[in-house]
Amino acid sequence: MDIKMRWRLFLRSLLLQSYWNFETMQGVGFSYSIEPWLKACFGKTPDQYLQARARHQECFNTQPYMAGFILGMVCALEEDAARAPETDRLARIDKMKALKKGAACALAGIGDALFWATLRPFCAALALVSALALWRVSERAAVIAAAVYLISYNAPSLYLRWRGIGLGYLWKEQIGLKLKAFPWQSWIQGLRWAGVFFVFTLAALLLGATGGDFNGLPVGAVVFAATALLKPRSFSISRLYLIVCLAGAGASAAGLQ
Amino acid sequence: MELYLAVLLIALLELDSVHAGQFMLSRPIVLGALLGLLFQRLELGFSLGALVEMFSLEALPVGGHVPANATIAAGAALLFALGPSPVPVEAAFPAGMASGWAYRWLDARARERRGAAASPGGAVLMGILSQFASTALFLFLAVVFLRPLLCWGWPWAPDFVSEGLRFALTLAPWLGTAVLAKTLWPG
Numbered sequence: 335m336d337i338k339m340r341w342r343l344f345l346r347s348l349l350l351q352s353y354w355n356f357e358t359m360q361g362v363g364f365s366y367s368i369e370p371w372l373k374a375c376f377g378k379t380p381d382q383y384l385q386a387r388a389r390h391q392e393c394f395n396t397q398p399y400m401a402g403f404i405l406g407m408v409c410a411l412e413e414d415a416a417r418a419p420e421t422d423r424l425a426r427i428d429k430m431k432a433l434k435k436g437a438a439c440a441l442a443g444i445g446d447a448l449f450w451a452t453l454r455p456f457c458a459a460l461a462l463v464s465a466l467a468l469w470r471v472s473e474r475a476a477v478i479a480a481a482v483y484l485i486s487y488n489a490p491s492l493y494l495r496w497r498g499i500g501l502g503y504l505w506k507e508q509i510g511l512k513l514k515a516f517p518w519q520s521w522i523q524g525l526r527w528a529g530v531f532f533v534f535t536l537a538a539l540l541l542g543a544t545g546g547d548f549n550g551l552p553v554g555a556v557v558f559a560a561t562a563l564l565k566p567r568s569f570s571i572s573r574l575y576l577i578v579c580l581a582g583a584g585a586s587a588a589g590l591q
Numbered sequence: 592m593e594l595y596l597a598v599l600l601i602a603l604l605e606l607d608s609v610h611a612g613q614f615m616l617s618r619p620i621v622l623g624a625l626l627g628l629l630f631q632r633l634e635l636g637f638s639l640g641a642l643v644e645m646f647s648l649e650a651l652p653v654g655g656h657v658p659a660n661a662t663i664a665a666g667a668a669l670l671f672a673l674g675p676s677p678v679p680v681e682a683a684f685p686a687g688m689a690s691g692w693a694y695r696w697l698d699a700r701a702r703e704r705r706g707a708a709a710s711p712g713g714a715v716l717m718g719i720l721s722q723f724a725s726t727a728l729f730l731f732l733a734v735v736f737l738r739p740l741l742c743w744g745w746p747w748a749p750d751f752v753s754e755g756l757r758f759a760l761t762l763a764p765w766l767g768t769a770v771l772a773k774t775l776w777p778g
Contacts, residue, residue, distance in 0.1 A: 352610040353718035355705035356655060362718075366711035391711065395654065398613055442653075450651045454615075455774045458644050461620055465637065476637030480624035487615050529775035537768050544764075554765040561769035571646050571770045572659075572688060578762055579685070583755025 335371075335409060335503050342370045344496055347405055350398050359395035364405070371409045375416040386412060389431065396438040397445025402495045404437050406502025407509050414506075429507075437509055444518050449491060452522050456529035457487040463532050466539040594674050594734050597626055601666035602727035608662050609652075610722050619643035619665030626666075630673040635680070639672055640665050642684060645767025647691075648774055657699050663726070664691025667733050671741060678741040681756040682748075684763070686741055694729055701725065 335343075350363040365387055372390075376383035396404060411430040415423050465479035472478065505512045541555050557578075565574065601622065608617035615621065623640015627633040643665040650658035668687025671678040678686070701721070745753075 348612050349610070349715050349719075351613075353705060353711075353714040354609060355702050357706050359655070362711050362714045366715045369711060387711070446651060446653045450653065451774070455648045455771055457615075458618075458620060458648060459771055459775065462641055462645075465641070473633075476624045476627060476633050479637070480621045483618070483620055484615060492614075523777050526775050526777040530772065530777070533768060533772045533775060536771070537765075540764055540768060554762055557762050558765040558769045558772075561766055562772045565769065565773065567773065571649055571766055572692075574766060575646070575685075575688075575759055575763065578766070579755045579759040581755075582758025583751045585758070586754035587751040 335406075335500075339370060339374065340496075340499055343367060343405060343409070343499055344402070346370070347402060347495065347499070350401055358391060358393050360398075360401070361391045361394045364394050364401070365390040367401075367405055368408060368412075372412065375412050382416075389427070392431075394434070394438060396442040397449060399449055399491050399495050400441035400445035400498065402498025403441060403502040403509060403513070404434060406499040406504070407437065407506055408434055408502075409499075410503045410506045433507060433509070440510065440513070444513070448518060448522055448525075452525045452529070453487060453490065456525050456532070457483050459529050459532035459536060460486055463536050463539065466536065466543065469543075593630060594670060595731070597629060597666075597670060597674075598727055598730045598734060600625070600629070601662065601670075601730055602723050605660075605662040605666070605726045606719060606722060608660070610719050617662040619647060619661050622662060622665045623669060626669045626673060632673055636669055636673060639668050639680065639684065639687075642763050642767060643668060643687065643691075645764075645771055646688065649770055657695055657702070659688070659691040660694045660698060661691060663694040663729065664688050666730060667691070667737075670730065670734055671738050676742055678738065679745060679753075681753065681760040682741055682745055684760060685756065686737065690729075690733055690737075694726075697725070697729065 346367040346369070350360050350367055352366075353362040354360060355362075368390055369387065372383055372386045376386050390408070408430060411426065411433070415426040415430065418426050461479040461483035464482045465475050468475035468478055501512070502509060537555070537558055541552060544552075544554055561574065565571075604617045604622060604625075606612075606617070607614055619640040619642075620637070621640070623636045623638070623643070624633065625636075627636020627640070630636065643661060647659065647661035647664065650656075652658055664687045666687075667690035668683045671686055672680050672683035677683070705718070
């Protein structure tokens with residue numbers, strides 16, 4: 335896989351979810367991503383090319399930033415299948431399909447925990463702290479905060495998306511073992527603790543900015559503590575917001591505000 | 592005119608949330624700063640975007656789950672609160688969040704109708720164009736119908752309703768920060 339092909343696969347992988355649907359999920363997007371590679375492997379045999387493209391349109395779903403690992407792995411295995419004798423090809427294809435499915439589930443679990451549940455809120459906390467800290471110093475604090483958010487999120491995610499293709503191609507069937515060696519949980523825990531630090535810094539800055547928000551009483555800080563300690567995860571923040579609206583409306587109607 | 596330009600910008604950036612790239616350009620915190628710059632109300636734009644960001648971090652797009660669309664929620668709230676004759680922020684914020692939920696329902700129906708595709712390239716292009724068109728149309732209708740309705744209806748709202756919304760908006764940053772803490776707390 336040369337650098338030009340890797341770029342083509344990488345750019346196409348950015349459109350992995352462009353035709354997301356409940357039937358094939360990312361299947362169409364995956365097939366689109368791997369198309370240049372399949373043309374290179376099976377270009378001289380159009381029937382085999384169409385079969386290869388069709389098998390990658392089947393149901394597939396994983397965390398989009400981790401899909402590069404699977405893309406690389408599948409490229410290597412399709413290349414092996416294309417070179418294999420006719421008698422061996424079907425067995426290799428079946429093995430590839432099973433590996434692809436297994437890797438998709440495993441990587442989805444890692445990716446969801448790392449990116450959606452950890453890195454994204456961490457970057458949000460970092461950006462909000464930057465904004466509040468710079469508010470009195472710079473008119474463009476908001477722009478700086480947005481830039482901090484984008485850079486802190488995209489640096490690791492783009493690196494992983496690009497690197498994943500090369501590593502998946504190199505590791506092939508060993509992908510499971512190799513990925514197990516990465517300290518995913520340590521990274522997640524470390525990011526979470528750092529995120530918690532930024533959240534409490536945010537709360538302190540917010541308290542400094544708003545002070546006693548209701549007749550000198552830091553009601554907001556009390557609400558923060560109560561929500562953080564008592565809110566069940568299954569109870570959405572939107573529902574909580576609605577309850578607070580109703581409480582405020584009720585207090586106003588009763589003449590308490 | 593700026594409002595309609597903003598509609599197109601939001602529709603373009605919304606593609607980043609799922610369909611193309613996922614570079615987080617569609618996130619409310621970025622959208623708020625961008626639209627705040629466009630309407631020369633950077634502080635308000637960013638603050639509203641930050642609120643929607645915190646409120647949307649709970650719901651994760653895992654497996655087949657389609658959460659409320661945070662880009663639409665932020666975009667709608669910002670379109671209501673910025674520009675000429677703006678809607679008060681305490682009304683714009685919940686109206687924006689409700690728009691995000693409404694769009695989620697429409698998006699789920701659209702995804703159900705998509706099936707297998709003969710040509711991946713054609714399907715990818717169709718997916719992107721249809722998503723852009725549907726987002727732009729949804730926001731256009733929000734600007735043309737919902738925004739004037741909110742502007743007209745707000746002065747008629749009973750005092751306790753407006754007080755309730757104002758009270759909730761004052762506490763919203765604390766609620767959002769608490770949810771951020773819960774989301775990040777290890778274990």
